[in-house]
Amino acid sequence: MPAGQTSAQAVGEGAYAQRVRGLGTTIFAEMSELARRTGAVNLGQGFPDTDGPPEVIAAAVQALHSGHNQYAPGPGVPALRAAIADHQRRHYGLELDPQREVVVTTGATEAVAAALLGLVDPGDEVVVLEPYYDSYVAGIQMAGGLRRPVTLRAPDFRLDIDELRAAVTPRTRLVLLNSPHNPTGTVLTRTELDAVAEVAVEHDLVVVTDEVYEHLTYDDVEHVPIATLPGMAERTVTISSAGKTFSFTGWKVGWATGPAHLVGAVLAAKQYLTFTSGAPLQPAVALALGLPDRVLVDVAVDLQRRRDLLCGGLSSLGLTVFVPAGTYFATTDVASLGYADGTAFCLDLPGRAGVVAIPQQVFYDDADAGRSLVRWAFCKRDDVLHEALDRLGRAFG
8 A cells, every 4th residue: 555545545446547546645735634633833745835026926916807817828828938938048048939839837747747648658668766756656657657767865866877777668758857856855967967868869768857946956056957958959848837936836837848849749638637727827927937037046045044944953853964955845864763764753743743744755666765764845934944943852852
């Protein structure tokens, strides 16, 4: 039975279609519900507890009051598609036709699912970095694909190029990347990305890359979109969203960009999932993407400070802390606390300390690699982080 799944769920799944059987309830929903029920501080699910730029909210309010409440065009409103294309050109030098090479989605989660449904046939293999965001497993399974994990291992969580090459077979269709990487916080280096590109070109593979944390890197670490590397623009679908970049995770406005033949496949699936969504939010996101770059820098600087606050506090408790180079999340090894694994620790944590975190082992096929690892979110207010650390100190200090 999958981690986090109850026996009642397992019995009830007898009625489920094979494409969703065994998926259970996402760990994020389970742990957030546990936090709500127990009154615990939620350092599990990765959402900020403050809103993004007020001028972006004002733009959404204006759109609500000015007739933007009916269906938006299926690929997204023209102003947002143009803003996304401009963002890719301004930040990365990628030239896109906003009419044919940009599609707006209901968050990055839908973009990933639509890319897999639009590009993967039953029996195709998908190379994916593990630990993996749980929707990747669901998307691959629903598309009928077979996942071929390549493990990022503690303490450095670096990509093993030999393991990557060994994962590719004649049935491989696609490589699903995530950098900056959730949950480990690693950011793939140009050398690692060069190796992925070499494999993709050699085997004529499509690359789908989830870059939702593209602007949230720390300590001067550079995020390099793989689409900027030689031979990759024509075979890469790049995915991002406004949720993480601008702290509007509840808006669920994301996008996929790339060559028209790949973006067309994403849209072919997406149009039958949600068709379109967030009509009054899309003009506001277009405005957000046009804000001065200083806005993005300030968000990253503030998150780095909060990262250091949380990591320092967890380290002072005697935990082994793997300081992330990007994302919202820090990873610790809790083996020293005497629990059987990270799941046992996280299930005990709300009652013992009044805090919720996420066990990382549910994101691995290689159970041993993630057995004692736990993910903590630092995208919270200072007072929330201090309260969580105080509670942990009283329980484990």
